[in-house]
Amino acid sequence: MAAQNRPVSPHLQIYRFMWTMALSITHRMTGMFLTIGTIFLVYWLVSIAAGEAAYATAQGLIVSWPGRLLLFAWTLAFYFHFCNGLRHLFWDAGQGLELSQARLSGYLAVVAAIILTVVTWVAAYLVDGGAL
Template sequence: MAAENRPVSPHLQIYRFMWTMALSILHRITGVFLTIGTIFLVYWLVSVAAGPTAYATAQELIASWPGRLLLFGWTLAFWYHFCNGLRHLFWDAGQGLDLGAARLSGYLAVAAAVLLTLLTWYAAYATHGGVL
């Protein structure tokens, strides 16, 4: 077969896209997002050390609607990565590897991540009198 006629990604013809594949890709994406979010966390901590003016600037950035949206996304990424990581730990122990259990644990990981994110934000707002 000539090089120009060969498929670039032969696995695309072998595997069909599945829910568990999407969750695996999402696990990697949330890992990257957590790394980027950690850089912003370090920025916030450095601003605390840099003094009141730098801290006020960082707080203003975080309190803006894009800042809160990123913080919400970071929270969701954290909880999804955590819940899906637990799922992978069970798999490493040889549990839940059949297709039905893998699909169900994926749904549970997503549902738990959403629920834990909402609970985290509710707790944050409730403890700060509705202002975050």
């Protein structure tokens, strides 16, 4: 009878959501999102080879608001995955494993991803003359 009074998962009582855990989950999600984005990149490249009409259709999808939003999200996912991947490389070398260092490097990865995304899009608009 005493076995019924014990909690099934004792760790659930002390479990709490942490920043480093959120970044780990986000890293996996951005990896999947990048894979899906790569499929759309391949579609765009194939449309170039398929001819002018196919390219115009693909380009129309890309420059639409939903297309630009997905492209922006893909850019952000790329930079986050890259910056967080660098963080993991440092961990593999035994650096930055203290909780405070891991938390700080996580914030730096997010901030760097945001800055790199904004810089990329601003540069693209400047190079393209705002026609993106």
